[in-house]
Amino acid sequence: MPLTDIFGRMPLEKIWVNRAERQRREVDLEAGGFLASIAQRGVINAVILEQVPDSRGYHVLYAGERRYAASLFLGLPDIPFRFAHNPSDTEMQIIELEENLKRKDLTWQETCQAVVRIHALFKEENPSHTFEATGAALGWHDASHVAKYHFINESWYDEAVRGCGTANEAYNLLQRRFARAKANKLEEWLGGGAGGGEEEKENDIRPSNSVNDNYRNGIIGDDSNNNHGQTGRNFAGLAGTQGAPSTTSALPVTQGDFLTWAPSYSGPKFNLIHCDFPFGIKFGESTHKSGSNALHREEGELYQDGSEVYEALLECLVTHFDHFASESCHLMFWYSSRHEIEVATRKALARISGLSFFRFPLLWHKSDNAGFITPGHPRHIYETCLLGVRGDRPIVRYVSDAYSAPSDNSLHMSAKPEPMLRYFMGMLVDEHSRVFDPTCGAGSALRAAEALRAERVFGLEKSPEMVNVANAEALRVRALRKMTEGK
Secondary structure (H helix, E strand, O other), rough: OOOEEEEEEHHHHHOOOHHHHHHOOOOOOHHHHHHHHHHHOOOOOEEEOOOOOOOOOOOEEEOHHHHHHHHHHHOOOEEEEEEOOOOHHHHHHHHHHHHHHHHOOOOHHHHHHHHHHHHHHHHHHHOOOOOOHHHHHOOOOHHHHHHHHHHHHOOOOOHHHHHOHHHHHHHHHHHHHHHHHHHHHHHHHHOOOOOOOOOOOOOOOOOOOHHHHHHHHHHHHHHOOOOOOOOOOOOOOEEEOOOOOOOOOOOOEEEEEEHHHHHOOOOOOOEEEEEOOOOOHHHHHEEOOOOOOOOOOEEEEOOOOOOOHHHHHHHHHHHHHHHHHEEEEEEEEEEOOHHHHHHHHHHHOOOOOOOOEEEEEEEEEOOOOOOOOOOOOOOOOOEEEEEEEEOOOOOOOOOOOOEEEOOOOOOOOOOHHHHHHHHHHHOOOOOOOOEEEEOOOOOOHHHHHHOOOOEEEEEEEEOOOHHHHHHHHHHHHHHHHHHHHHH
């Protein structure tokens, strides 16, 4: 490094900071009592300055911006410095990064971008420069950290990746995505995809076992331009007695009865099945919704909700599950937590080959206190959902198993609120997900899946009125999303 042994104190007005090139995007003077410490003891550690002043007489600051900014804020006249002499762009970046990392001033996102930038500068100077060499230049014994940051950076466009709490969390999120993409691709190779229609687009889907193995085997490459995590699959159609949308822009909901659709369906399989059957408690047969804000329901919202209807739908799901569900899939199953219904439900679902359930159900707490009262019992204001998995389909990201949100009966008397569904489905849905809802009502689960970038959504609904409502709302939300994303 071009650091000299020249030390001294520099007047603050002689220092210049090029903010546009700094690794840290924001300077927090209050964090960790930093400002108070300098006010009491002054600046202890020297900042790093360019030895040769520029044409204006300023010395460029390479490291120590927070100390410099705090000194300005406190009105100090000067600051201790150490000179560096004419460092290269790479050396300047390393000086700043090394100091920031030691002081833990950078977020993991800022560290990622800085490491990727430094590695790119090294590559410009020497095209054969490796991750190991960059790690060594940074004083890291484990060069896999450099590879990991480069790997994450390839998906930097994704807000979910950038929004992770740690680099490991972002890396694991991407690993799960690639594992899911691999499962989808394998299923298509084995004949589980769509039959007929458009030719499949070829893409490079590259799941990995470890960072070290990936970059050593060339999987995480320095000059890769591949669009990782995209399957490129566009189903030509969903064959079946009721049919289904033929393109990704088609209407998501088709009028049909799951009881007659499932036995003869032979189209492409789905890897998330969302079931919100009538609970078998006669709730949907009432013309008024119980609660303090009772509303008369519009035509199409009422539905048969006797025990025989629930039992028939449940039996159809269990019997014909393999007709529409992938070998690697998740099942979300909402049910009444009444003891006798829960016992019968779990017993029936246990018959599905290879399906196992998470230990605890998901719980939606109705924050608006909506629910029903049974004389002698507390008001019941939560609903439960069994979460099952078959095969090795991984979780996209982990969330808590309880979510509080108000009910929303604006489109359907028994609709699940979309924010709650987005929260729970965020564990299961990404761009490799094909989502099926056999009794979708107003389609809130399908809209939630589309908001999470599902590859395909498809719903069945018996009521023609509700089919129109669901498709109209889907088109409205799609248009709004397109306008928002276009800004």
